[in-house]
Amino acid sequence: MRKIAVLAAVGAATVCLALAQGKSPIIGLITKTESNPFFVKMKEGASKEAARLGAKFISAAGKQDGDNAGQVAAIENMVAAGAQTILITPSDSKAIVPAIKKAQAAGVQVIALDSPTEPADAVDALYATDNFKAGVLIGEYAAAQLKGKTLKIAMLDLFPGHPVGIARHNGFLAGLGADNIDADTPDLASTPQVVCSQDTFGDQAKGQTAMENCLQKNPDINVVYTINEPAAAGAFQALKAAKKTAAIFSVDGGCEGVRNVDKGVIVATSQQYPLKMAALGVAAGVKYAKTGVKAKGYVDTGVTLIAKKALAGIGSKDVKFGLANCWGN
Amino acid sequence: MENIIFEARGLVKRYGQVTALDGTDFSLRAGEILAVIGDNGAGKSSLIKALSGATIPDSGDIFLDGKPVKFRSPIDARHHGIETVYQDLAVAPAMTIAENLFLGREILRPGLLAKLFRVIDHKKMLEEATQHMQGLKIGIRSMSQAVETLSGGQRQGVAVARSAAFAQHVVIMDEPTAALGVKEGNMVLDLIRRVRENGLPVIIISHNMPHVFEIADRIHIQRLGKRAAVVDPKKLSMSDTVAIMTGAMRTEDIPTEMLA
Amino acid sequence: MSNPTARSETKNWLEKLPSVSVLGPLMALLLSIAFFATQHPNFFTLTNSALITSQVMVVAVLAIGQTLIILTAGIDLSCGMVMALSTMVMTKMAVDFGLPAPLTLLLGLLVSTGFGFLNGLLITVLKLPPFIVTLGTLNIAFAIMQIYTQAQTITVSDENSILLFFKQDISFAGITIGYGAGIALTLFLFTLGSWALSNTAPGRHLYAVGNNPEAARLTGIPTQRVLLLVYTLAGFIYGIAGWLSISRYGIGNPNAGSTENLDTITAVVLGGTSLFGGRGLLIGTIIGALISGVFRSGLTLMGARAEVQILITGILVIVAVAVDQLSKGKNSR
Numbered sequence: 054m055r056k057i058a059v060l061a062a063v064g065a066a067t068v069c070l071a072l073a074q075g076k077s078p079i080i081g082l083i084t085k086t087e088s089n090p091f092f093v094k095m096k097e098g099a100s101k102e103a104a105r106l107g108a109k110f111i112s113a114a115g116k117q118d119g120d121n122a123g124q125v126a127a128i129e130n131m132v133a134a135g136a137q138t139i140l141i142t143p144s145d146s147k148a149i150v151p152a153i154k155k156a157q158a159a160g161v162q163v164i165a166l167d168s169p170t171e172p173a174d175a176v177d178a179l180y181a182t183d184n185f186k187a188g189v190l191i192g193e194y195a196a197a198q199l200k201g202k203t204l205k206i207a208m209l210d211l212f213p214g215h216p217v218g219i220a221r222h223n224g225f226l227a228g229l230g231a232d233n234i235d236a237d238t239p240d241l242a243s244t245p246q247v248v249c250s251q252d253t254f255g256d257q258a259k260g261q262t263a264m265e266n267c268l269q270k271n272p273d274i275n276v277v278y279t280i281n282e283p284a285a286a287g288a289f290q291a292l293k294a295a296k297k298t299a300a301i302f303s304v305d306g307g308c309e310g311v312r313n314v315d316k317g318v319i320v321a322t323s324q325q326y327p328l329k330m331a332a333l334g335v336a337a338g339v340k341y342a343k344t345g346v347k348a349k350g351y352v353d354t355g356v357t358l359i360a361k362k363a364l365a366g367i368g369s370k371d372v373k374f375g376l377a378n379c380w381g382n
Numbered sequence: 383m384e385n386i387i388f389e390a391r392g393l394v395k396r397y398g399q400v401t402a403l404d405g406t407d408f409s410l411r412a413g414e415i416l417a418v419i420g421d422n423g424a425g426k427s428s429l430i431k432a433l434s435g436a437t438i439p440d441s442g443d444i445f446l447d448g449k450p451v452k453f454r455s456p457i458d459a460r461h462h463g464i465e466t467v468y469q470d471l472a473v474a475p476a477m478t479i480a481e482n483l484f485l486g487r488e489i490l491r492p493g494l495l496a497k498l499f500r501v502i503d504h505k506k507m508l509e510e511a512t513q514h515m516q517g518l519k520i521g522i523r524s525m526s527q528a529v530e531t532l533s534g535g536q537r538q539g540v541a542v543a544r545s546a547a548f549a550q551h552v553v554i555m556d557e558p559t560a561a562l563g564v565k566e567g568n569m570v571l572d573l574i575r576r577v578r579e580n581g582l583p584v585i586i587i588s589h590n591m592p593h594v595f596e597i598a599d600r601i602h603i604q605r606l607g608k609r610a611a612v613v614d615p616k617k618l619s620m621s622d623t624v625a626i627m628t629g630a631m632r633t634e635d636i637p638t639e640m641l642a
Numbered sequence: 643m644s645n646p647t648a649r650s651e652t653k654n655w656l657e658k659l660p661s662v663s664v665l666g667p668l669m670a671l672l673l674s675i676a677f678f679a680t681q682h683p684n685f686f687t688l689t690n691s692a693l694i695t696s697q698v699m700v701v702a703v704l705a706i707g708q709t710l711i712i713l714t715a716g717i718d719l720s721c722g723m724v725m726a727l728s729t730m731v732m733t734k735m736a737v738d739f740g741l742p743a744p745l746t747l748l749l750g751l752l753v754s755t756g757f758g759f760l761n762g763l764l765i766t767v768l769k770l771p772p773f774i775v776t777l778g779t780l781n782i783a784f785a786i787m788q789i790y791t792q793a794q795t796i797t798v799s800d801e802n803s804i805l806l807f808f809k810q811d812i813s814f815a816g817i818t819i820g821y822g823a824g825i826a827l828t829l830f831l832f833t834l835g836s837w838a839l840s841n842t843a844p845g846r847h848l849y850a851v852g853n854n855p856e857a858a859r860l861t862g863i864p865t866q867r868v869l870l871l872v873y874t875l876a877g878f879i880y881g882i883a884g885w886l887s888i889s890r891y892g893i894g895n896p897n898a899g900s901t902e903n904l905d906t907i908t909a910v911v912l913g914g915t916s917l918f919g920g921r922g923l924l925i926g927t928i929i930g931a932l933i934s935g936v937f938r939s940g941l942t943l944m945g946a947r948a949e950v951q952i953l954i955t956g957i958l959v960i961v962a963v964a965v966d967q968l969s970k971g972k973n974s975r
Contacts, residue, residue, distance in 0.1 A: 088793025088896055117900060213949070252948050257795060258891045258898060262697055266942040269690050270682070283795060290892055294820055309795075382794065457862045472857035474850045476921045485850055486861035488843040500843040544861075 078342030079109045081131035083141040087114040090381035098331035106339045121145040125152040132156050138338030142167040150175045162341045166330040168217050178348035180330045182356050184220035185236040187323035190358040191302040192228020194321045197364045204246040207267040209253045211280045225278045253284040260287025277301045282310030289318045311375035321360035329354045385412040393442035395428050402428035404607030415584045417594040420604030434466040435459030463550025467541045469557040475530035480511040483544050535566025546577045554585045600642045614642035663914035667929045678940030696821035698935035699828040701905045703883040707876030708906040709927045714852040715919025716772035722902025723783040728754040728884035733796040733894030743804045751881035758877015762870035796894035808889035836924045853920025916966045
């Protein structure tokens with residue numbers, strides 16, 4: 054504890070020094086993993102934006118999704134390195150909070166990107182997709198497309214307890230017309246139409262296994278919600294191997310995912326914009342370094358429904374738009 | 383002169399400041415049981431290690447059948463026909479008796495492919511194991527049971543049988559009756575006699591004086607890194623032997639007719 | 643020995659059983675199958691049985707390597723990551739660099755075998771403990787993979803690629819077994835491995851090295867060479883598992899590899915093989931892997947939470963290790 058306090062003090066001193074001398078500000082980005090193309094893109098964007106604005110950019114990541122200890126260490130190291138602003142995509146929305154508080158006590162501005170903390174006001178600001186809305190958009194599309202059919206839904210979720218997973222999941226069911234579910238529903242909700250729920254950890258292979266088991270449970274599944282596009286690709290593999298078809302819906306809007314929309318693997322996906330999150334975060338960091346004014350509150354970085362086929366009454370963009378704005382390769 | 387088949391002259395082994403072997407001599411005659419005794423630190427186990435290839439002496443010579451030999455490892459010694467039974471029962475307890483008898487020397491099936499993949503002939507190994515154990519009158523019913531199901535004496539029997547089966551020249555046994563009860567110890571002594579009857583000379587290291595006097599043809603007494611004397615247990619008493627071993631009786635005081 | 647005839651009769655009968663160590667796991671597997679069969683009509687069907695087998699086959703094949711190593715009283719934490727790295731070598735070189743798939747397959751196998759050889763060298767030459775060595779190579783393989791792939795999943799789109807060879811279904815008498823080729827390969831490898839372990843001299847030496855290394859050395863078995871060979875062979879097997887994984891999922895997956903080490907150890911332990919080395923049968927490992935798969939499938943069909951499966955697996959592992967420990971105590975007495 055004492056060591057951290059000392060570190061924090063040193064960090065605070067460094068920040069003051071940097072502010073006073075008008076040196077190029079240091080902005081740190083901590084992602085969930087190094088590996089996910091979403092974060093790779095976010096890092097690229099932040100790095101470019103920092104270079105453009107004359108800030109020094111450093112980055113770190115947890116070892117895998119859910120690695121809170123790795124992110125805590127990254128925050129401590131960045132404070133020690135003299136970062137004035139830390140941008141973070143929290144792996145564990147609650148467990149990261151004490152470390153964020155310590156960094157803030159050392160005078161560091163902390164902004165969450167992509168995922169909120171719990172409580173949300175633990176960070177100075179949040180630049181993220183409205184994940185509930187992302188779910189609602191694909192849910193509404195599914196309702197319009199499959200109108201009149203008896204829905205048998207498989208829900209391929211992230212992992213237990215993650216707010217992003219809960220928001221997308223509940224948004225999808227709300228968009229399908231479940232009126233007892235809203236953005237404040239705290240846990241994964243269910244409706245009679247849902248015949249199978251499985252965790253995928255956002256991984257393609259685990260998504261495939263999850264879908265295979267769901268098909269054993271109920272071979273008549275005709276709608277598949279997936280937490281992200283790798284999980285959707287896995288679900289498609291499982292359906293193909295079982296010689297079945299179902300409408301797959303997803304969230305992310307990565308380039309591979311948009312191409313899968315074009316191929317008909319995914320019916321519709323909600324595209325989000327990591328570049329925008331990164332750019333906003335870096336700009337806020339530079340502003341803080343120059344003026345000492347911290348960013349505040351939640352900024353929705355937008356979400357767009359991408360579908361191959363436009364449906365009446367549903368505002369969707371086509372694959373061409375999706376590919377022009379996608380991330381990854 | 384008796385037919386000496388295994389001999390060492392002037393063996394020296396030092397471990398740092400400690401001199402374990404200080405120019406010791408050793409000789410083993412054909413068809414005898416030679417006991418090696420000595421107080422702790424007398425260099426008894428260093429001598430045995432040098433003879434079985436477990437350590438390499440700093441200087442001195444070893445002769446087998448009159449020819450000089452140098453052992454670089456226990457495996458090397460074994461290639462020269464010297465088999466050792468180790469005190470800590472060097473068997474694989476989870477494996478069968480037959481497998482333990484032939485461990486590292488499995489009988490392979492005939493045929494080119496079988497030789498290439500080293501396919502074991504389980505049936506032949508079982509048969510030979512049974513035959514061999516019967517030859518030594520070791521009463522174990524099934525060769526396909528795991529060694530760990532045997533009593534301590536029976537396990538020692540397996541270890542002795544393994545050495546006797548493959549030794550061409552000499553069998554060395556390190557404390558073969560230690561950790562055994564009276565009945566089992568006697569069983570192993572009988573077994574050692576049968577090994578001698580089959581024509582193999584045996585070197586036995588033991589702390590157990592009654593056992594040594596019961597079984598040995600000659601006794602090599604090791605003291606202060608040297609061979610103090612070789613005595614005849616039928617002529618010299620047990621207490622005098624111990625006296626030489628501990629230094630209470632000087633070598634020069636031993637009547638010549640007691641030496642062997 | 644008081645009543646030799648009666649006792650030898652029973653003993654003879656017992657000795658003819660394959661090994662008591664596999665009986666417990668087999669009973670556990672059969673009981674869990676029987677239980678789930680009563681819970682859901684879709685559980686005990688040919689399709690679902692084939693599906694469960696195909697879901698565990700990658701871990702099962704990896705666990706062949708792990709079994710060989712645990713039989714020598716070692717452990718390999720790097721197995722999953724080495725496999726993942728080999729799948730990335732196989733897929734990225736073929737898909738992104740356009741090299742012929744048979745060549746990239748060989749390169750992938752070479753990489754995994756090389757890692758096994760490296761593990762073996764560090765353990766035999768530098769005498770480092772296997773736990774530490776493979777913990778190190780686990781991280782090395784992970785880092786190389788991340789740098790080399792930028793963590794991009796590689797999809798094998800050429801359906802006829804040799805990399806997807808084991809995805810083929812096998813049909814006979816109107817029944818189709820999904821991923822039948824992969825299942826067949828898995829069963830073949832287990833059969834071959836079991837045969838070699840009990841019927842060849844190197845196979846028995848492996849047991850001897852694990853059971854009593856000193857005794858093995860003194861009987862002239864080149865224990866260090868046996869260990870080096872075992873780790874290298876295990877590396878090769880991880881490459882085969884990688885090939886199987888590409889066939890199974892159609893991708894080179896850079897997110898794979900971090901949990902398979904514990905999954906394989908779980909399968910080995912559930913299969914009744916002793917972590918102290920020298921005791922156990924390869925056939926137990928596939929039973930252990932199937933137990934995990936049966937619980938995952940059965941609990942999904944019952945609609946139970948995913949954590950329940952993890953909970954039950956945890957309990958089974960402790961039971962299996964406790965049985966191992968108790969029987970070891972009994973034997974050494």
